[in-house]
Amino acid sequence: MTNNIVGSSVARFDATAKVTGKAKYVDDFFVNDMLVGKVLRSPYAHAIVKNIDTSKAKALEGVEAVITYKDLPNIKFGTAGHPWSLDPAHRDIEDRLILTNKARFVGDAIAAVVAVDEIVASKALELIDVEYEVLEPIVKSEDALKENAPIIHEERPNNILSSFGSEIGNVEEDFKNADTIFEDSFETSIVQHCHMENHSTYAYVDSEDRIVIVSSTQIPHIVRRVVGQALGIAWGKIKVIKPYVGGGFGNKQDVVIEPLTAAMSLAVDGRPVKYTLDREECFIDTRTRHSMKIKFRTAVSKDGKLLSLDIKNLVNNGAYASHGHSVAMSAGGKFRGVYDFNSIKYSPTTVYTNLPAAGAMRGYGAPQMCYALESHIEDICRKLNMDSLEFRIKNFVTEGYVEPLSKNVVRAFALPECIEKGKELIKWDEKKREYKQYNAKNKDKKRGVGMACFSYFTGTHPVALEPAGARIVMNQDGSVQLQIGATEIGQGSDTVFGQMVAEILGLKIDMVHVISMQDTDVTPFDTGSYASRQTFVSGAAVKKCALEVKDKVLAFASSKCGLNSSELDIVDCQVVEKRLGRVICPLEEIAMESYYDRIKCCPITSDTSVNVRINSIAYGATFAAVEVDIATGKIEVLEIYNIHDSGMIMNPMLAEGQVHGGVSMGLGYALSEQMLFDEKTGKPLNNNLLDYKLQTIMDTPTIGSAFVEKYEPAGGFGQKSMGENTTVSPAPAVRNAVLDATGVAFNKIPMNPQSVFEKFKEVGLV
Amino acid sequence: MTNNIVGSSVARFDATAKVTGKAKYVDDFFVNDMLVGKVLRSPYAHAIVKNIDTSKAKALEGVEAVITYKDLPNIKFGTAGHPWSLDPAHRDIEDRLILTNKARFVGDAIAAVVAVDEIVASKALELIDVEYEVLEPIVKSEDALKENAPIIHEERPNNILSSFGSEIGNVEEDFKNADTIFEDSFETSIVQHCHMENHSTYAYVDSEDRIVIVSSTQIPHIVRRVVGQALGIAWGKIKVIKPYVGGGFGNKQDVVIEPLTAAMSLAVDGRPVKYTLDREECFIDTRTRHSMKIKFRTAVSKDGKLLSLDIKNLVNNGAYASHGHSVAMSAGGKFRGVYDFNSIKYSPTTVYTNLPAAGAMRGYGAPQMCYALESHIEDICRKLNMDSLEFRIKNFVTEGYVEPLSKNVVRAFALPECIEKGKELIKWDEKKREYKQYNAKNKDKKRGVGMACFSYFTGTHPVALEPAGARIVMNQDGSVQLQIGATEIGQGSDTVFGQMVAEILGLKIDMVHVISMQDTDVTPFDTGSYASRQTFVSGAAVKKCALEVKDKVLAFASSKCGLNSSELDIVDCQVVEKRLGRVICPLEEIAMESYYDRIKCCPITSDTSVNVRINSIAYGATFAAVEVDIATGKIEVLEIYNIHDSGMIMNPMLAEGQVHGGVSMGLGYALSEQMLFDEKTGKPLNNNLLDYKLQTIMDTPTIGSAFVEKYEPAGGFGQKSMGENTTVSPAPAVRNAVLDATGVAFNKIPMNPQSVFEKFKEVGLV
Known part of the structure; x- marks a missing residue:
């Protein structure tokens, strides 16, 4: 730690790219013969598709395919951007089809058209005839719990995703001993992320019959998995590329449009198809922040000591599980580092309603609970x-x-x-x-x-797995490339990782080239950008990786000068004798030898991963x-x-x-x-x-x-x-x-x- | 080695991509605002540029830049696709400027134009006025050695690149003892590679101020180095991408057009510029096969034993060194594995002439010598x-x-x-x-x-360094990606490497995804495709890499089943107990655990290099x-x-x-x-x-x-x-x-x- 690069206000690595327009977003990956996908959405919040006739749409010139649930595998899948779990009990609820025959919110995806352009695609949507059986919708979370409430998902006839909660300490006891008990209730509304770049994806099938998906996502490796699951395809047959992303805030920590885009491409023999949500679609068919109705009973001693907290939380999850009860659990967990309660009982109930699905959004339940508490x-x-x-x-x-x-x-x-x-x-x-x-x-x-x-x-941690990976390749001039699975979505993580590498390796900051684009084929595995994990979790991978590179540099230097590696350091692109500050040789000399020494030749790289359990x-x-x-x-x-x-x-x-x-x-x-x-x-x-x-x-x-x-x-x-x-x-x-x-x-x-x-x-x- | 995939006629991995047109060559990387570069070539084989006036060309609408030697760094560089040597004595001759003020063959590059399209660029070339002082050219190799011959490069006033030779045994002695002595001489002509795809490159400067070069080359990592040297830029500031290549045969084992393309882009503030040779240009301004004039004196015993061989070889290298005397040395070396001569004396002389530069071509001197011998x-x-x-x-x-x-x-x-x-x-x-x-x-x-x-x-080996690198990433389904620095240029190396990986890891062949495109930023270092080294040298890296992955898989499996790794193997995507053939678990299970086990999580990859010294x-x-x-x-x-x-x-x-x-x-x-x-x-x-x-x-x-x-x-x-x-x-x-x-x-x-x-x-x- 010699350069003090970590801790300084280094300019964003992507600043120039972004202000000059050189930064490539999904939309910038123009492919000549790209088709356009569009979705027919339910006008009803709750309705069964009795009949669907796509023949007129299919007959329209310029329409390449029209697909409905009938054309797709009948596989229910979950969309939450969580690491997969080997334990089925810890997996997200799988309640979604790529296209549905039962609309569960206004905007639910019923059919999709692939056409030569957007105008034709839009016209085709109008030509699809759907006969709906309209059902009573549930809008308010309380209504979901009423007896004889309409059932949104057959698998959960009580409309409850989960009411799993927790108790630490003895709440009943503490309330008995309380001097004062306070009760109150709070309510938050449904809001949305409103990232600048809407969800946008294109997909095609490559010559190896693999599905390639370029997507504006926070979680390329998870997209790969979920598309595989949704389509019933081996995960290794899918490749996801994440270019620059215009914001996510959790809404792209969900596999929202990629499975459908892949299905659209498969419907046209693997030709490239682009599917981009417009703002209106993005508001309804991505994710929202859960509205919560939070009730507190709080026991306080007469000297003003918080004794016990009894929380009830009714959480409106909308039509599909997405992150589901995880957000309620997070709301009930993240605040606990502040006050030293003797006991806390948390009783959340997350319910389905016929509204857009709620999912991850910056804070993941904490803003609701913090507001209330x-x-x-x-x-x-x-x-x-x-x-x-x-x-x-x-x-x-x-x-x-x-x-x-x-x-x-x-x-x-x-x-x-x-x-x-x-x-x-x-x-x-x-x-x-x-x-x-x-x-x-x-x-x-x-x-x-x-x-x-x-x-x-x-x-x-400890709720979910925290894996991260990094790879560094040192060039002949001592500069390096850093590949990280962690995704830059506007937060500046690439820059911070670059600072870490420069700091550890004693490099000038412009000698670190961060590969900002993730490609699941070759990018070290990382579950993505969420939970404010990147600097901490992915940073641990970057640190480990840079230290491995440093070890290799110093081992080379040690073999040149005879001093133990532990006596050496890299400062300002020079290998130095730590104790005396004496320069041994320029870093570049070591880098050159690592490439070209007739005996020791072994270019310096490190490809590492961490599993952060803290x-x-x-x-x-x-x-x-x-x-x-x-x-x-x-x-x-x-x-x-x-x-x-x-x-x-x-x-x-x-x-x-x-x-x-x-x-x-x-x-x-x-x-x-x-x-x-x-x-x-x-x-x-x-x-x-x-x-x-x-x-x-x-x-x-x-x-x-x-x-x-x-x-x-x-x-x-x-x-x-x-x-x-x-x-x-x-x-x-x-x-x-x-x-x-x-x-x-x-x-x-x-x-x-x-x-x-x-x-x-x-x-x-x- | 259980699958017998190595040794079987697996279909080329790129077969479908190539016949369907999905394989991307340089030309297929269309960039919207790409400019076109073209070169003004000398009409004289030997001439000094006395004066050059580019003002009319610059004034033509659509012309973005016109450059001459005056606009470029005065750095002489070598173009041969050899590994760099730390020893200056083992480096290639550096005798070339990107654009020259002395033409040394008909077609030598005098000036370059960057324009909005090819037509404008061609017109602009006609508007450049050059005043030449025409010198006497040397066409035949003998003439280069004549007294008072014109001097092609001031640094070598005798026109000899090298006359370094060798003697093993005692030729004089053996000739004394010979029963019969045979003398004869042979001559070969200048030929060309005639690969289907001409040299084609485009370059631009990215938002980090790095030069990105997409090129049809056999040697992306060497292109990176030579462009850095030619432009006087840190090598790490250059990134070279090699897409599919339509043949090379050694002509793309030379850094022919990349430095100029990079210079063209720099001349227009880093905008993308494409520079593609047409066939006529490719014939004269790339490389040729050296013509050789070979004389033998051979001593034979009366019982028909070859005793001694005395070879003289006059090698016509054309106007620039390129691979130079290496080809003459290779001609005098590669044949020696056949006959058990007591002694061989080899006296090659490689000379400059005013013809297109000779360089590497399939066989690298051996076809000439084999024909003669x-x-x-x-x-x-x-x-x-x-x-x-x-x-x-x-x-x-x-x-x-x-x-x-x-x-x-x-x-x-x-x-x-x-x-x-x-x-x-x-x-x-x-x-x-x-x-x-x-x-x-x-x-x-x-x-x-x-x-x-x-x-x-x-x-x-042992003439030059033989480094190679490979990286494997195992997916959750047990399939893998293979990244290799070795370059597929049509010979099928990707397929053979894929076979090696499938063989070692017990995979089906379609579970190995070879990343065919090299990107010097992230592709493991390998000097490229030449010297028939790939299956042997790069194959050693692939084997090492796959064995490391196998070790990791078996270590995971060992920790599951208790058997030592050495007792286990992977056969047909199953981990088996070697001795009994009993299935322990599917490979997929291990791959999944490597990604998602709460404790052992560590996705299986390997990033290795070899330095083959045999x-x-x-x-x-x-x-x-x-x-x-x-x-x-x-x-x-x-x-x-x-x-x-x-x-x-x-x-x-x-x-x-x-x-x-x-x-x-x-x-x-x-x-x-x-x-x-x-x-x-x-x-x-x-x-x-x-x-x-x-x-x-x-x-x-x-x-x-x-x-x-x-x-x-x-x-x-x-x-x-x-x-x-x-x-x-x-x-x-x-x-x-x-x-x-x-x-x-x-x-x-x-x-x-x-x-x-x-x-x-x-x-x-x-």
């Missing part, structure tokens, strides 16, 4: 008349804490320092005073400050100051700061970028975003970027960020998770600031002008 | 009135022979059996009788049989029967057989294909092919496929092949070289058959109707 904690403090910061800090875990459910260990804990930093940045105490005066003077506009904190795991708990807090327009219900965020304990920061500029994106997403979650459905029919009402109120730059305040860097021993460079973390706590911080400003507790998000106004009316403020 | 031997036998087969066999080396110059060892020697087989196939003795009668009866047409034999090394000597013979039309000088080959001792044959169908191609090329060499130049000006006279008389299918008899398979211990599968071997001995066999038919000894090839007629006239036959 940190609001609940704030309310408890108010009711106990205790300072909410002091109350929180008092109940925090300490280093050495072993989270009882996951057995994850708190090895580095800087959340108190984060809170200190947040207070300082937002001038907490001053604002508290000022705003009191301001609010006393102003009737129409009220100001307040609020905060919330969170814990977040790093990767999925987790580290990251922390953070959001501090927000808001002004609420009482008459209009409009909430303006005046200031907002995210302060993170993510261990050592690999690249401050990229980390700040994560904060900007995550907080913006969190503000949308708090204030404006919400997918709306007709409550009777389940029809989507705002599946476009005009009606779906994504935060724009006009809505977004300057976002402040800070990092309390404390070395995490489990991270190869002292690092912990960072990516998803940023979006977890903004919503409750804003909610608590609004509470501080107005005295009104919003237990449902988004707090858009309409809902705020209605609530103000309800409590008599307007 | 086997003709000479035949003549000696006739003079001694000895049976030429018996004479040869009597003088053969035996197993255990150590060739004194190279120290290569004859470990397996089946040349006598090859001769036996050849006699049998052509019905040697019967034909000898029949033809005697036939010739007695016919005045106009004469028939005869002839043969020739050869030895050929396998790869270049050689094996392959053998073979051609038997031919001809009919000579005395009046027209037309020679018809009635029957021809190549019989090879190439050790074990990896794929008989592919080996037969090599024989078909190699013999056809050998027949062209013997009978028709010849590049013609104006003797005064050095202007090419037949640089097109109409006037250059390549053998067509109409000229080619049915070609017979046979293989005497004797296990070579140095080959991983008992194999020796095979590819180039096939073209070495046809010419002398045909020449000796013509001698047998007519009594006329042709000591110069080609024996085309004109030269045969002239010779017949000279000796009074017509």
Whole structure:
């Protein structure tokens, strides 16, 4: 660790490629004879396909194929981007067909057309006659549990995906001993990722009869597996290529359109077929964030000690399992690193409804739970008349804490320092005073400050497998290529991995060439980009790989100079004698000899994998100051700061970028975003970027960020998770600031002008 | 070795890709904004550029750049596709600039234009004004050595590239003791490879400022190095991709057009530029086969023992060094595995002339020397009135022979059996009788049989480094990808490597996916396809790599079943207990566990390299029967057989294909092919496929092949070289058959109707 490249704000490796347009996305892989696929979608949320007549569509000139469920293998498969499990009990629910004969949400894929262009394909869709038997749809999660509720999947007649939960400690006992018990309930809405690049894929069959899929995905190796499963084809017969990706946020941690695209290509003798969702389709037929209805019963001692937490969570999963109950479990797990409860009982129920399938989205259940819990904690403090910061800090875990459910260990804990930093940045105490005066003077506009904190795991251990792979090839000039299975989807992981390699090998940063495109044929295996695992888990593979390369370089050098490898190091492209700082030879000389020495010739490479069986708990807090327009219900965020304990920061500029994106997403979650459905029919009402109120730059305040860097021993460079973390706590911080400003507790998000106004009316403020 | 896949006629892996047009060649990598490069060539064989005015060309609409030597680094570089040497004394001569200010042959590259299309580029070439000072050219090799000969390269004022030679034993002594001394001289013509796909390359600069070159080459890793050297750029800043290649035969074992293509792209800010030679350009500005003038003095004892050989060889290298004297050295080396001479003195002189540069071509000097020597031997036998087969066999080396110059060892020697087989196939003795009668009866047409034999090394050890690399990735279903640095250029190496992997890993052949495209960023290092090294040298890497994978599979299996790895094997995709043949588990189960076992997870890969420091000597013979039309000088080959001792044959169908191609090329060499130049000006006279008389299918008899398979211990599968071997001995066999038919000894090839007629006239036959 000589260069201090890790920890510095190295410019993104893909910056030039992206701003010059040289970066290749799926759409840029133009193939001359490419056909276009389009999908006929159900207009009903719940309906059986009684009859389907594709003859007119097939007869249309320019139509190459029309397929329905009848043309495809009757294999149910799961789509979640999880590592496969050898244990059938740990596999995702397999409830999906590539094309269905029973529509389960408005937009469900009934038939597909492959045609010479989009216009012909669209015309052909209109020529498909479908006779539906319309069934009663379920829109609200409560309705799924009603007796005699319509059955969405025959395999689960009670509409419950799972109600598996957990209990640690003795909740009943603790409630008996409690001085006070607080109860409350919270509700979150369905939102969507809204990545810039919609799902886009093309597929063809190569001359070896293998299916090649180029896809905008976070998880190329998992896509390969799931396409194999969905089509009943050996996995090795499939090859997936991931070019640059225009964002995913979890929505591409799901195998959404690849199996159908492959099926489309197979339907036209393997010719290349492209299938790209438009924004309207992307809103309904990809994945959403689960809406949750969370109820707390919380036992507190009279001295303000959190004793026990009893959580019920009703989770609306939509029409298909996708990540299913995993998200509910994650919601009930990731927060546990913060407060030292004696006991926690978690009772989640994940149900099917006739809405678009909910899946993975940045935070994976944590934003919902953090919103609810940190609001609940704030309310408890108010009711106990205790300072909410002091109350929180008092109940925090300490280093050495072993989270009882996951057995994850708190090895580095800087959340108190984060809170200190947040207070300082937002001038907490001053604002508290000022705003009191301001609010006393102003009737129409009220100001307040609020905060919330969170814990977040790093990767999925011990729930799921954490494999990662890396390969390095050293060139004759000492520069290297790095191949990684981990996928760059905009987060900057390629850059951080490059920094790690440069750091370990003593290279200039421009001597590391990261192969950004994954190709499952040759890219080292890695399950992909999700769970904020890359810097930690895939970083472990990169570190191991670079150290192997370093060992090989030093072994060569040792054989030249006689000194033991352990006496040598690489600094600024020179092999040096560590103790004396004396230069032995340029790295380039070793690299050249590794290629061309008549006896020792053996080009230096390393091809490694790791199976990371540890987790580290990251922390953070959001501090927000808001002004609420009482008459209009409009909430303006005046200031907002995210302060993170993510261990050592690999690249401050990229980390700040994560904060900007995550907080913006969190503000949308708090204030404006919400997918709306007709409550009777389940029809989507705002599946476009005009009606779906994504935060724009006009809505977004300057976002402040800070990092309390404390070395995490489990991270190869002292690092912990960072990516998803940023979006977890903004919503409750804003909610608590609004509470501080107005005295009104919003237990449902988004707090858009309409809902705020209605609530103000309800409590008599307007 | 359980499947017997190695040794069977597995269909080419690329067969479907090639016949369906799915195989991608350089031309198929269409890039939208690609520019076209074209070159202004000198009309003079020897001239100095006094002045060059590109202003009119630059002003033409659609012209993006015009470059001359002034715009390029003044770095002289070598183009030969040899491994780089750490020892400056062992490097190729560096005598070339990308664009020159002194033309050294008609067609030398003076300036280059980059334009929007070919028409504009061609027009622009016409607008470049060059003022030349025309110098006297040297066309014949003898003229290069004359006193006061024009100097082609200032660095070598005597026009000699090298006259380095060798002597083993004591030639003078042996000649003193000889009973008979034979002297003779032979001459071969300049011929060309005539691969179907001309040289074609495109280059661009990527967003990391690295130069990416897609090229039809045999040697991607060497192209990378030489482009770096020619442009003075770090080698790691260059990336070379080799797609499918439409033949090379050594002409693409040279870095011919890539440095200029890269320079063209650099001249237009890194935009993609394509530079493809047309056939006329390919004839003059790539490489040719060296013409050689070989003189023998041979000492023989009275009992017919070959005692000593004194060879002089004047080698016409053309205008630039390219492979230079290496070819002369190879000509003087590769034949030495056949006859057990007491002593050999070899005195080659390789000279510059003002003709296109000679370089590597299938056989690398051996066809010239074999033609001369086997003709000479035949003549000696006739003079001694000895049976030429018996004479040869009597003088053969035996197993255990150590060739004194190279120290290569004859470990397996089946040349006598090859001769036996050849006699049998052509019905040697019967034909000898029949033809005697036939010739007695016919005045106009004469028939005869002839043969020739050869030895050929396998790869270049000990002259050059022999590194090779391979990487295998095992998929979840037990199928694998194989990445190899060795390049498929039509010879079928991908298929043979695939067979090796399938054999070792007990896989079905369609479970091995060979990555046919090399990319120097990630492809294991291998110097490329030349010297008939691939099956032997690269095959060693493939074998090592597959064995490592097998070890890993068996280690996994061992940990499951408790049996030692050494007790286990993989047969037909099952792990079995070797001794009992009992199935332990399917290979797929192991592969799945390697990916998904919670504890042992570690996907099975291997990334290996070898440095092969051994050689094996392959053998073979051609038997031919001809009919000579005395009046027209037309020679018809009635029957021809190549019989090879190439050790074990990896794929008989592919080996037969090599024989078909190699013999056809050998027949062209013997009978028709010849590049013609104006003797005064050095202007090419037949640089097109109409006037250059390549053998067509109409000229080619049915070609017979046979293989005497004797296990070579140095080959991983008992194999020796095979590819180039096939073209070495046809010419002398045909020449000796013509001698047998007519009594006329042709000591110069080609024996085309004109030269045969002239010779017949000279000796009074017509």
